Amino acid sequence: MTTRERFLSIVHFEQPDYVPYWYAPGIGIAHIETVARWIAEEGYPSDYDSLVSFWGAEGYYGVGLHTGFVPDFPVERIDLGDGYVLIRQHKAETRELANNWDLYTMPEFRTYMFEDRRDWEEHMRPRLDPADPNRPKPTVPDAQPDQPLTVHCPSYIGTLRSWFGLDTVSYLMHDDPALIHEINRASTDLFLSQAWHVAERVQIDAITGWEDICYRGGMLLSPAAFREFCAPYYREVADFARQVGAAVVDVDCDGDVSEFVHCLWDCGVNMCHAFEPTHGGSDIRRIREELPRFIICGGLDKHAMVDPDPTTAIAEIDSKVPAMLKHGGYLPSIDHGLPPHCRYRPFWHFMNRIREHCGAPTAPFQEVGPPS
Secondary structure, X not given: OOHHHHHHHHHOOOOOOOOOOEEOOOOOOEOXXXXXHHHHHOOOOOOHHHHHHHOOOEEOEEOOOOOOOOOOOOEEEEEOOOOXXXXXXXXXXXXXXXXXXXXXXXXXXXXXXXXXXXXXXXXXXXXXXXXXXXXXXXXOOOOOOOOOEEEXXXXXXXXXXXXXXXHHHXXXXXXXXXXXXXXXXXXHHHHHHHHHHHHOOOOOOEEEEEOOOEEOOEEOOOHHHHHHHOHHHHHHHHHHHHXXXXXXXXXXXXXXXXXXXXXXHHOOOOEEEEOOHHHOOOOHHHHXXXXXXXXXXXXXXXXXXXXXXXXXXXXHHHHHHHHXXXXXXXXXXXXXXXXXXXXXXXXXXXXXXXXXXXXOOOXXXXXXXXXX
C-alpha cells in the first residue's frame, strides 16, 4: 500500500497493511532545541531536518490555498536590543524573542490587528475578495500523490481570536454577532473558491483545519456559541468534502477537547488531532467509547519521554495503542512535538513499541539501534 491507500483504509475503519506513526499538521515530532540538545548530550545520530524520515513517520501532502489578505498588511520588525523584537502589523504589537522561531515561548500580545466593524469594512473585507485578480491560484500537482492530499479550511474562532483577541471576540459575539458571521461567511467563500480549483484537477482526500479553542478546563466558548458561530460553516466544509469525495475533515485543537469533539461530530467533522492527555481530559479511550466512528489522531503523552528510563514511555504505548488499533480509525502520534526536557532514549523505545504494535516495517531509527 502507498501512504495514501493506507490512510484511506484506516479512516474507513478497514484493515491496512500496517498503521503508520502519523505526522499531523501543527504537531511535529521534536522542537529544534530538543534535537540540538539530543545531538550535544545524548548522541543523537540524525538532525532536525530529517526527523520525519528518520523516525519513519508518514503524513499528508498539502496543497496550499491562498486564503489570506491580498494585499497583506506590512510587517515591521524592531530590534529592542535585549534579545527581544517588537513586531508591528496594522494595529497589532507583539513582543517576542528574536529567535522565537527556533526557541518558542509565548509572545506578549500587546495589541491586536483589528478592533471592530470599521476595521472589517475598511481593511479586512476588501482584502478577502475571492475574485481579486491579484490573488494567486493554488499550485496543483500534475499527478495524484502517494500521500493523502489535503487542503486547509478556515478556522472560525481561532483565527478571529488571533486577529481581534479573545476578549474582543467574546464581546463581539454579544454586541455585533452579525460581524462574526460576515467574517466567517467571507472566509468560507474564499476557501471554497480556492478548494474547488484543486478538486477539479486532483482528488482531495482530506480537509485539515485548526481551532486551538480549548484549554485545560475545556472549551474557551460555550457549545451553544460554537453551534451559532462555527457549526454552519463547518457544515459547508463537510458538505464540500462529501461532494468531492474527501474522506475526512480533520481539525487540530489543543487542550481538553472532550466536549469539543462532540461539537465537531455534530456538524459533520469526523476527525481531530492532538488530544493532549495531560490536562485530565482528551482521553482517547473514553472518547472512542463515546464516538465509535470518530477518527482519532494523537493522544500519546509527550511527557512520558521526560524520564530517562523508557519504562514510562513503553507503558504509555501499551496502555492505549493496542486497544485503539483493535477498534480502528486511529492514527498514533504524540500530542505535540517534544520539548527540550524530553529525552532521546525513551523516545526511541516509545517509537519502537508503536511500530511493534502496528506491524510497521523497520524504520531508519531502528536500523541505528537503541541509544545506550
